[in-house]
Amino acid sequence: MQLPVFLDRSRPETLTDQLTAQLRDGIRRGLVQPGARLPSSRKLAEQLAISRNTVVRAYDTLVLETLAEARPASGLYARSPAAPVLTGRLGAAPPVHGNGGIGTAPRAPNLVGEHHQRLTFDFFPGRPNPSLFPxxxxxxxxxxxxxxxxxxxxxxxxxxxxxxxxxxxxxxxxxxxxxxxxxxxxxxxxxxxxxxxxxxxxxxxxxxxxxxxxxxxxxxxxxxxxxxxxxxxxxxxxxxxxxxxxxxxxxxxxxxxxxxxxxxxxxxxxxxxxxxxxxxxxxxxxxxxxxxxxxxxxxxxxxxxxxxxxxxxxxxxxxxxxxxxxxxxxxxxxxxxxxxxxxxxxxxxxxxxxxxxxxxxxxxxxxxxxxxAHLARLRASYRLSRDALLDALARHFGQVDVGGTSGGLHVLWRLPPGVPPTLAFETLARRARIGIYGLGSAGAWDATDSPLSRRSVVLGFGGTAPEQIAEGIARLSDVVDDRLDRHHAFVDDLLLPEAAGQPVAFGVSDRPAPSLRRGLALHPVRPRRPSSGRPSRKDPTRMAVIAGIYRYPVKGLSAEPLRGVDLAAGRPFPSDRIFALTRPNVPVDVEDPKWAKKGLFLMLMLEEGLARARTALDLGTMRMTVEVDGNAPLTLPLDTPEGRARAEEIFGRLAGTGDVLPRLVRSRGGHFMDKPDNVLSLINLATVRDLERRWGTSLDPLRFRANFYVDGLEPWEEFDWVGHDVVVGDAVLTVDRRNGRCGATNVNPRTGQRDRDIPPALRASFGHKDLGVYLLAKTGGKVVLGDALSLSGAIEPRGSETTPRGPGESSGRFICRGCYFIYDEGEQASDAPRSETAFAALPANWVCPDCGTDKGKFRPYRDLADTGAA
Known part of the structure; x- marks a missing residue:
């Protein structure tokens, strides 16, 4: 480095003082960048034709003033001054002389971005994949x-x-x-x-x-x-x-x-x-x-x-x-x-x-x-990335409105209801190290403060691998749900239109967030899980069996136990969450509602009063029985306007919606699960018992509102099954992913009280909030209580009347796989010989009295209440 230093021997100041002053001024004004290595004292002395001692004295002064630092065996380096001093010469801020005047700085796009290096998932538009460069x-x-x-x-x-x-x-x-x-x-x-x-x-x-x-x-x-x-x-x-x-x-x-x-x-x-x-x-x-x-x-x-x-x-x-x-x-x-x-x-x-x-x-x-040839490779690769982005958006945000899918390196996503406006969404995502971009930050200009600007984001897919895209969009969906879990007033940002051009304040509301009682003893201990994807049980005689089957016809209301269920390939759990209660005045078509983020519906995590009601829905007659706080039950015909209006009044009162009531809507051929894909949920009861042991508290498994409860596994074993197929009864299910729990698990389904804080407790103990898994029906078939569950390729024999009873099996009860009739040895069937009450003693030609299914199709009946976990 050659420094622009000029010494005047005719001036009264000494050469040391002149050199020190010019070096000091250069460092403070940024002419010498912080961290830059200064010339050695010998080279600078040769450049200026002065004594080397003069340079050494000047350098010593800079070190004393903390404008430079000496590094052993390396040299002298400039340091950043504590307070930069700007003069009217080089380095000063440009003067502004009005619009179009000399020195006016024009507007220019910023395509560098100040946050890119800190993002885990970056959907910046127009950026190609560096790994594809030839x-x-x-x-x-x-x-x-x-x-x-x-x-x-x-x-x-x-x-x-x-x-x-x-x-x-x-x-x-x-x-x-x-x-x-x-x-x-x-x-x-x-x-x-x-x-x-x-x-x-x-x-x-x-x-x-x-x-x-x-x-x-x-x-x-x-x-x-x-x-x-x-x-x-x-x-x-x-x-x-x-x-x-x-x-x-x-x-x-x-x-x-x-x-x-x-x-x-x-x-x-x-x-x-x-x-x-x-x-x-x-x-x-x-x-x-x-x-x-x-x-x-x-x-x-x-x-x-x-x-x-x-x-x-x-x-x-x-x-x-x-x-x-x-x-x-x-x-x-x-x-x-x-x-x-x-x-x-x-x-x-x-x-x-x-x-x-x-x-x-x-x-x-x-x-x-x-x-x-390079373009052909790009098109094939970017088409896969685009498809991964569209699939991930549909999987986590339902039916999405996306433009620009036929080409380019980005799509424009018009945000659906239940997602905050662009400015809030962009900021919220960035806090979670996810880069999404509104029109302005993506390099676009809009003539007006239009709805497109306020409710759209630009998502680039070129620079991100398909696997990262899927993970990033999943995390983006969780960001909205997590914010709602932690700050319940955030639901206001999902429902109310923001003032045009005004920043959105997260979680600001006149209504305080409900306080939670944090009664869990948390310890940061991870459960030991098998390293392989195959079951690894300490007791080889134990069998994984279905201990409970439940559906939830109305999202957020009571669980309804089932003896068995007929699953169809690629379809959701039958009649599960087919109804939902929309929040007042939300943009949901009551005639043909589509899946939307959970913030648009009444839900236990916010309206725990819904748990005070015990409900049951007869899908054949569409009559719902509602019992609130132990009072006399009401029967409401949901196929009539009067019945639906009465249901909206009851549940609106329990949820505290005020004079504006929720709307009871029914999905046409779909469901209102928290995820839009056709998933079924499963909870491992051994995992629940492990949490009870760790936290020193009892947990009702029905908090987790699963379709299937399985017993006989090791704690947390279900996580190792992700990506594998499992055989359950006559059906084959794919274990799709882990299930991130939400604040609905904080509500006790028996009492209707918000008495736990499950998601933060899981994070504190294990670093995640996952509990249970999601399943996809690969092939259809019957699943009944007591059916064995095993990995495909390592199928265990089904239980029979000669099979040793597994955990939670209730002695003397057997279920028909044809019609779910229960044969109870304590209440012998009317057509069985009175002297032969044991199921094993029934003749081989005995058949189900309800549907005629032969004796060999019966299985031991297990009930969730018998497992000791409830």
């Missing part, structure tokens, strides 16, 4: 270019760019965009943004008119603003720019993103492309076609570019930032012949051309067909 081929071409033409590095090239690259680009654009252009029409750029800025500089003057899409790309809008143009917004819809709105508009330039509109992702229809060309010719305007992601299309054939339809009045701008990487800073523009001299001159005045080496390597890369 490193070997690129290195080979770089070496070849250096070996054969290194002399090009030491001289100026054509400001328009390296001819070989321009020729290769013309061939590529002709094949992929139907653009017939001469290489002399092509300019190589330092990214597409330079092209936008060149267009603003060459074509616009103060008072000119520029049309842009709304919403649009910040880079184009800010470039036009900086040129002094008047920017006019034109709306877009599902077919891109609404060209009908241009009928009576005159403008100098119109900026469009026809291949994949940013940020909505809409493709400009062919009819509108033709209409845009007609409009531009009529008004002698220029169409600025921004086509940075035109090479990334996943469905259908690409439409001809606007430059192919109107080459005389269209400037086509593209970039390699999305297909190779933004760090290369390589873009291009194709200009009409009449504009070539003006743009060549502007490019020469701006930077005299783009770096030669990267241009030469890219030209060779395209000429030998490697770029086309």
């Amino acid at each position: 490193t070997r081929a690129w290195r080979r071409h770089l070496v070849a270019c250096l070996s054969g033409g290194a002399q090009e590095l030491v001289r100026y090239g054509d400001p328009a760019g390296e001819f070989g690259l321009r020729a290769a680009l013309c061939a590529h654009l002709a094949a992929s965009r139907a653009i017939a252009a001469d290489p002399n029409q092509v300019l190589i750029l330092n990214g597409a943004q330079e092209g936008l800025s060149l267009c603003a500089h060459v074509l616009l003057r103060r008072g000119a008119t520029a049309l842009v899409e709304s919403p649009s790309v910040q880079g184009a809008v800010f470039a036009f603003e900086a040129a002094g143009a008047d920017v006019i917004a034109v709306p877009v819809d599902q077919d891109g720019l609404r060209t009908a709105d241009l009928r009576n508009v005159v403008a100098d330039i119109v900026h469009v993103t026809p291949a994949h509109q940013f940020p909505t992702g809409a493709a400009l229809s062919l009819e509108r492309r033709e209409a845009l060309a007609v409009w531009a010719r009529r008004h002698e305007s220029i169409v600025l076609e921004n086509d940075c992601v035109g090479d990334l299309r996943y469905e259908g054939s690409p439409l001809p570019a606007v430059a192919a339809l109107a080459p005389d009045c269209t400037i086509h701008v593209g970039s390699f930032s999305k297909t190779l990487g933004a760090g290369l800073r390589l873009g291009y523009m194709v200009v009409p012949p009449r504009l070539i001299p003006a743009f060549r001159a502007a490019k020469a005045l701006l930077n005299n051309g783009t770096a030669w080496l990267e241009q030469a390597a890219l030209g060779a890369f395209m000429a030998d067909g490697a770029y086309a």
Whole structure:
């Protein structure tokens, strides 16, 4: 490092004082960066032709003033000053002289992002996957270019760019965009943004008119603003720019993103492309076609570019930032012949051309067909990432409204009900180290504070592997649920419209969050679990059996025990959560309700008063029996408006909704589980008993509101079954994932009291809040109480009357797998010989008195109440 130090021997100050003052000033003003190594005392003395002792004394002063630090065997390094001092010279803040005045800082897009390095899952839009960069081929071409033409590095090239690259680009654009252009029409750029800025500089003057899409790309809008143009917004819809709105508009330039509109992702229809060309010719305007992601299309054939339809009045701008990487800073523009001299001159005045080496390597890369093969690999990979994103959104947020799926590296997600508005959602996700982006932070500009700005996020999928996408979206869903678990007033942010443009304050409400009694003794001890995916039981005679089967016809209300159930492949648990109570005034279609996040419904985690009601629903007659606080039961016909209204009144009173009542809605062919996919839930009773032992408290297993309760496993063994198939009765189920518990588990189903704080207790003990697993029905079949549960491929024999009784088995009771009739040896069947009360003593030809099923289809009957866990 050579420091710009100037010593004047005619001044009264000593050379030491002059040197110290200039070094001090340089460090404080940032001319010498913190951490920079200062020249050795010998080298600086030689540079300034002074005594080495003079430099040593100056350096010692800087060390004493803590502006520098000496590192043994390394040297002297500048330190950051405690309080930077800005003077009126270099390093001072630029003066502001009003709008458009000298020194005014124009607006510019920020595509770097201050949070990217701290994010675990980052859905930043437009970022390609670095692992897909063709490193070997690129290195080979770089070496070849250096070996054969290194002399090009030491001289100026054509400001328009390296001819070989321009020729290769013309061939590529002709094949992929139907653009017939001469290489002399092509300019190589330092990214597409330079092209936008060149267009603003060459074509616009103060008072000119520029049309842009709304919403649009910040880079184009800010470039036009900086040129002094008047920017006019034109709306877009599902077919891109609404060209009908241009009928009576005159403008100098119109900026469009026809291949994949940013940020909505809409493709400009062919009819509108033709209409845009007609409009531009009529008004002698220029169409600025921004086509940075035109090479990334996943469905259908690409439409001809606007430059192919109107080459005389269209400037086509593209970039390699999305297909190779933004760090290369390589873009291009194709200009009409009449504009070539003006743009060549502007490019020469701006930077005299783009770096030669990267241009030469890219030209060779395209000429030998490697770029086309690279694009094919990109499309296949990014299509998988896009599908993973869409699948994950549907899995965790239900029926989602997503735009821009046919191409590009991002989709626009219009947020569903039950999710906070964009500003709140973006901030909440970032706190959980997840990067999602509203229009502004994604690099988009919106002319108005529109509902799209307030209720949309841009999700990029290019830079993230499909597995990370699935995990990140799952975590994003949990972020909303976790916030609701911890701050119950957060439900207000999910239901009420926010003030336009105002930040959302999390959890702020006039209604205080209910206090929880934290009665659990927590210890950070992880349970020991088997390392393999196979069962590992201490007692080989113990058998995993179904000890309880439950359904919950109305979300948040009573569990209804079943003796057995018929499962269908790919379908949810029959008649489970088919009804729900929506919160007052939420945007749910009562005639055809869809799945939505749980914040839109009454639920135990917030309205524990619902547990005061004991309910039972006869699905055949649709009559519900309701008993509140032990009072006389009421029977409500839910197939009549009067019956539903009475139910809404009762449950609204229990939930404390006030004068505005909830609405009882029924799903048409679906369910209102906390997840939109067709999952069934399972709880391992041994795990519940392990928690009771650890925490020194009793836990009713029905807190966890599962469909199946299994006994006979080791504690936490169910986690090791994730990803495996299990055989349960006649059905084969896939153990899909672990079940994250919510605040509904805090409510005692027997008393209706919020007497526990289960999710935080699980986190404190194990580092997660998972308990139980979700299952998917792979093949259908009957499942009855007492059926064995085993991993597919390691199937254990089913229980029979000769099988030793497993845990929780109630002596002397057997269940029919045909109709779920219970034979109780203490209450012998009417057609059994009176002298033979034991089931084993019944004759072999004995059949079920209800359905005629033969004796061999009966299984020992186990009830959850008999396991001792309830």
